[in-house]
Amino acid sequence: VLVRDLDAAALLAMRLINTYDPYQADPELLPSPSALRTFLRANGFAVDREPSRRDLANVRALRDSLRKVFAARSPQKARAVNEAIASAPVTPAVSGKGGDWELTYEVEDNAALASRLAAVCGLGLADALQRYGPERLKVCDVAPCQDVFLDLSKNLVRRHCSRTCANRLSAAAFRARQKPRRRARQAQR
Numbered sequence: 001v002l003v004r005d006l007d008a009a010a011l012l013a014m015r016l017i018n019t020y021d022p023y024q025a026d027p028e029l030l031p032s033p034s035a036l037r038t039f040l041r042a043n044g045f046a047v048d049r050e051p052s053r054r055d056l057a058n059v060r061a062l063r064d065s066l067r068k069v070f071a072a073r074s075p076q077k078a079r080a081v082n083e084a085i086a087s088a089p090v091t092p093a094v095s096g097k098g099g100d101w102e103l104t105y106e107v108e109d110n111a112a113l114a115s116r117l118a119a120v121c122g123l124g125l126a127d128a129l130q131r132y133g134p135e136r137l138k139v140c141d142v143a144p145c146q147d148v149f150l151d152l153s154k155n156l157v158r159r160h161c162s163r164t165c166a167n168r169l170s171a172a173a174f175r176a177r178q179k180p181r182r183r184a185r186q187a188q189r
């Protein structure tokens with residue numbers, strides 16, 4: 001597989017990390033090899049045969065280590081990315097015609113699933129780190145959500161992964177404001 005679009009690769013990495021969601025009754029969104037296959041296909045990652053149990057375990061381990069790219073402090077962010085791509089089955093190559101040249105990455109098709117996925121996700125996140133800066137790679141602040149996201153706001157002010165979590169945050173703030181008032185009313189009675 002030829003990796004050209006590193007934005008898409010970073011998006012795949014984030015979606016993979018977000019397949020563990022403590023807001024759900026069962027947080028594990030990749031419970032089986034077939035769920036993994038469905039997830040990968042839906043995200044444009046080629047899988048020619050059913051992943052094995054071992055593939056699934058390795059992908060979950062990859063997911064945990066990629067999470068550090070968002071959850072850890074800056075130096076560890078780089079380490080987590082570098083670990084993912086250090087042994088990745090990938091060959092960089094430059095090619096082109098006229099003025100249109102590009103750097104692409106050929107990922108070995110016969111490498112193990114988790115290794116191919118590590119290559120694509122690692123390249124995507126490496127590119128995101130250098131393009132946007134480590135402080136823009138964040139984890140949602142609305143507990144128990146742990147989703148990761150890219151904060152592209154002007155002043156780095158975004159704290160939540162989605163509109164859903166923004167609403168949860170303002171609902172919680174609203175409840176917190178209501179509580180003391182209710183207590184004050186009861187005291188007056």
Ligand SMILES: [Zn+2]
Nearest residue numbers: 140145161165
């Ligand atoms: Zn969230």
